[in-house]
Amino acid sequence: MARVRKTVTIRDVAEEAGVSLQTVSRVVNGGPNVRPQLRDKVQAAIDRLGYVPSLAAQRMSGSRSYIILAINDRERTLADWRERMGTDWVDQMLLGGILTCSKHGYRMMVELVDTHSDHVERELGAALSALQPDGVILTPPHSENALITDLLAARGIPFARIGSDAPGAGIRLTMGDEGAAHLATTRLAELGHRRIAMIAGPAQYSLSGWRIEGWRRALAERGLPHEGLLEVGDFGYDSGARAARALLDRNPDLTAIIASSDQMALAALEVARERGLDVPRDLSLISFDNTPIVRFTQPPLTAIDQPIAETVARAVEQLIARSPDADDSAVIEVAAALVERASTAPAPAKIPDRG
Amino acid sequence: MARVRKTVTIRDVAEEAGVSLQTVSRVVNGGPNVRPQLRDKVQAAIDRLGYVPSLAAQRMSGSRSYIILAINDRERTLADWRERMGTDWVDQMLLGGILTCSKHGYRMMVELVDTHSDHVERELGAALSALQPDGVILTPPHSENALITDLLAARGIPFARIGSDAPGAGIRLTMGDEGAAHLATTRLAELGHRRIAMIAGPAQYSLSGWRIEGWRRALAERGLPHEGLLEVGDFGYDSGARAARALLDRNPDLTAIIASSDQMALAALEVARERGLDVPRDLSLISFDNTPIVRFTQPPLTAIDQPIAETVARAVEQLIARSPDADDSAVIEVAAALVERASTAPAPAKIPDRG
DNA sequence: ACAAGTCTTGAGAACGCTCTCAAGTTGCGC
DNA sequence: GCGCAACTTGAGAGCGTTCTCAAGACTTGT
Numbered sequence: 001m002a003r004v005r006k007t008v009t010i011r012d013v014a015e016e017a018g019v020s021l022q023t024v025s026r027v028v029n030g031g032p033n034v035r036p037q038l039r040d041k042v043q044a045a046i047d048r049l050g051y052v053p054s055l056a057a058q059r060m061s062g063s064r065s066y067i068i069l070a071i072n073d074r075e076r077t078l079a080d081w082r083e084r085m086g087t088d089w090v091d092q093m094l095l096g097g098i099l100t101c102s103k104h105g106y107r108m109m110v111e112l113v114d115t116h117s118d119h120v121e122r123e124l125g126a127a128l129s130a131l132q133p134d135g136v137i138l139t140p141p142h143s144e145n146a147l148i149t150d151l152l153a154a155r156g157i158p159f160a161r162i163g164s165d166a167p168g169a170g171i172r173l174t175m176g177d178e179g180a181a182h183l184a185t186t187r188l189a190e191l192g193h194r195r196i197a198m199i200a201g202p203a204q205y206s207l208s209g210w211r212i213e214g215w216r217r218a219l220a221e222r223g224l225p226h227e228g229l230l231e232v233g234d235f236g237y238d239s240g241a242r243a244a245r246a247l248l249d250r251n252p253d254l255t256a257i258i259a260s261s262d263q264m265a266l267a268a269l270e271v272a273r274e275r276g277l278d279v280p281r282d283l284s285l286i287s288f289d290n291t292p293i294v295r296f297t298q299p300p301l302t303a304i305d306q307p308i309a310e311t312v313a314r315a316v317e318q319l320i321a322r323s324p325d326a327d328d329s330a331v332i333e334v335a336a337a338l339v340e341r342a343s344t345a346p347a348p349a350k351i352p353d354r355g
Numbered sequence: 356m357a358r359v360r361k362t363v364t365i366r367d368v369a370e371e372a373g374v375s376l377q378t379v380s381r382v383v384n385g386g387p388n389v390r391p392q393l394r395d396k397v398q399a400a401i402d403r404l405g406y407v408p409s410l411a412a413q414r415m416s417g418s419r420s421y422i423i424l425a426i427n428d429r430e431r432t433l434a435d436w437r438e439r440m441g442t443d444w445v446d447q448m449l450l451g452g453i454l455t456c457s458k459h460g461y462r463m464m465v466e467l468v469d470t471h472s473d474h475v476e477r478e479l480g481a482a483l484s485a486l487q488p489d490g491v492i493l494t495p496p497h498s499e500n501a502l503i504t505d506l507l508a509a510r511g512i513p514f515a516r517i518g519s520d521a522p523g524a525g526i527r528l529t530m531g532d533e534g535a536a537h538l539a540t541t542r543l544a545e546l547g548h549r550r551i552a553m554i555a556g557p558a559q560y561s562l563s564g565w566r567i568e569g570w571r572r573a574l575a576e577r578g579l580p581h582e583g584l585l586e587v588g589d590f591g592y593d594s595g596a597r598a599a600r601a602l603l604d605r606n607p608d609l610t611a612i613i614a615s616s617d618q619m620a621l622a623a624l625e626v627a628r629e630r631g632l633d634v635p636r637d638l639s640l641i642s643f644d645n646t647p648i649v650r651f652t653q654p655p656l657t658a659i660d661q662p663i664a665e666t667v668a669r670a671v672e673q674l675i676a677r678s679p680d681a682d683d684s685a686v687i688e689v690a691a692a693l694v695e696r697a698s699t700a701p702a703p704a705k706i707p708d709r710g
Numbered sequence: 711a712c713a714a715g716t717c718t719t720g721a722g723a724a725c726g727c728t729c730t731c732a733a734g735t736t737g738c739g740c
Numbered sequence: 741g742c743g744c745a746a747c748t749t750g751a752g753a754g755c756g757t758t759c760t761c762a763a764g765a766c767t768t769g770t
Contacts, residue, residue, distance in 0.1 A: 091446055130410045
């Protein structure tokens with residue numbers, strides 16, 4: 001009885017409305033030059049039949065695929081990934097990306113690529129050939145990978161790079177890293193802190209450099225020192241612990257740390273606990289990322305909120321709006337914000353005892 | 356100089372190998388009945404040219420689209436979503452889904468749908484028409500939504516439902532909720548706890564019921580009471596706090612709580628702190644989800660690890676392997692595990708003072 | 711060695727849409 | 741009113757695959 005319902009095609013709509021395929025196509029795509037009366041008639045037929053154009057067919061004939069591809073980092077195995085989790089990057093990205101895409105009739109697909117693999121080009125090339133996306137969004141560390149950006153440039157696919165100022169083509173977006181670090185540092189200085197350390201991310205990430213710059217600038221503005229107050233981690237927990245220990249060992253008078261990731265901040269928090277330092281009484285702590293985790297630590301962490309979803313949304317819009325030969329070197333900055341929680345407090349009147 | 360490279364099509368490969376399109380197609384799809392010698396020749400041409408079939412074209416002509424669509428819950432706004440975050444569901448899902456899909460030459464797309472919207476059917480219908488996926492994966496609460504399952508059944512699209520035993524078609528997958536609750540409860544009982552409470556999820560989720568069942572069964576097996584030890588929340592923080600307060604008010608001798616989500620467990624932890632109860636000395640706590648958050652609370656929480664990635668991976672495999680008229684009512688259970696951390700301890704010798 | 715398969719290969723249509731281009735309509739200035 | 745420029749509509753080709761079906765090459769049994 002209930003026969004398998006055949007897909008409604010543009011032809012069905014054309015018949016229903018008594019016009020040609022072409023006219024329906026024009027109405028669907030908001031083409032110009034269709035008389036209002038006819039347009040209404042066709043639109044009515046579309047609504048009646050519940051017609052939605054097939055993405056695949058659109059891609060086949062038209063010049064666009066209506067697909068934006070987001071490239072994300074992939075860890076080698078499931079277990080690895082779970083261990084390393086602690087950021088909601090992907091969630092945020094999807095949220096900003098998918099909603100923005102669908103607002104414009106596009107679709108977002110996610111590809112997981114291992115930057116360190118020898119096959120990056122082949123893997124990515126295969127994805128590009130299969131999907132033929134209209135645009136690609138690169139997140140760190142892929143946005144810094146010349147192999148990838150070159151490949152995209154060679155294929156003539158517009159792309160947006162988030163968090164990188166490595167040379168090369170593509171729209172660039174930053175999440176206000178320099179400003180954010182400056183903001184965090186300034187806030188700590190206002191609270192009376194004089195020795196404010198930074199646990200930075202690895203040097204191959206542009207954003208690590210920006211954050212260091214913002215921190216230095218804020219310190220310089222207030223005549224505060226930066227010597228011996230910088231440690232570099234890899235965004236992971238262990239490296240954060242090492243860095244925190246080194247900083248505390250080297251600076252008995254340290255009262256504030258800015259960590260370049262939530263994971264490293266969590267590690268610093270743990271190290272402080274180990275050493276009997278109370279956060280925030282003895283040591284103030286500010287982290288970057290503001291993932292859900294830091295709202296539930298003890299104390300909850302003051303953090304820089306990176307507007308990931310908004311940034312990806314902007315990237316999508318740029319890629320979609322991009323006319324074929326538009327200016328390819330736009331630089332867009334989305335501002336980050338400081339979310340104050342309980343891990344920051346006025347500097348202690350005197351240096352805490354570090355037995 | 357660098358001309359825009361034209362896409363490599365099956366026709367190019369055919370010419371390069373000196374065979375017909377059809378033969379190339381056969382080789383690409385691992386068709387039978389191609390002589391090894393010819394197959395090698397064609398494969399060589401494919402490799403030389405770096406040919407990858409266009410997904411859109413495959414969809415156009417063939418019967419498959421090579422797309423698996425995952426339906427996820429969508430909160431109304433960006434801000435809402437961020438506030439409610441605290442689970443890495445989507446990350447996990449993508450991880451399991453994307454990797455498994457690409458292993459089989461498929462792609463996964465994610466659609467965010469608001470279950471409570473009046474337009475569910477229209478929204479989802481549009482996505483289905485546009486993408487024509489070969490299979491759909493439904494996560495809670497969508498897996499319980501008859502509007503959605505009926506729509507899929509009517510369209511004849513195979514689908515997998517995760518965490519639901521609501522009647523209707525589709526492959527069903529569970530993450531061992533009954534067993535997991537039983538496991539957690541039993542473990543607490545082994546630690547000497549006699550009054551073990553459960554903060555359950557909302558009744559409209561099948562998994563809430565399963566967890567209650569598992570908890571009851573474990574209690575019954577050991578002759579422990581369950582009266583007055585059940586509260587229902589909505590998985591969110593606030594509801595967890597309310598539930599924890601109610602349980603503690605009502606049961607002065609309560610020494611253990613199982614919470615049906617990390618958020619609710621975090622709330623219970625906070626309520627315990629408010630009341631001067633030490634976790635785990637005075638109160639043991641086990642949560643469901645095991646999202647990254649609970650590794651960094653103070654103390655880190657013992658939690659049931661739901662194998663989301665693995666479950667989605669299984670779902671994908673089922674959908675892909677599914678022959679057109681295969682058995683449509685498979686039920687698959689992936690076992691959850693208990694990850695012991697510092698929020699569980701032997702029951703206190705005497706009931707803690709609850710001033 | 712011959713009929714009756716089975717294997718291998720290819721030709722051509724079809725998928726659903728947009729593109730290009732041509733034809734028919736309408737509007738406007740003189 | 742006429743000619744030229746719009747604007748409006750439609751016809752047909754083409755996108756890159758796979759499908760169906762037919763033709764040729766090779767087996768096998770007797």
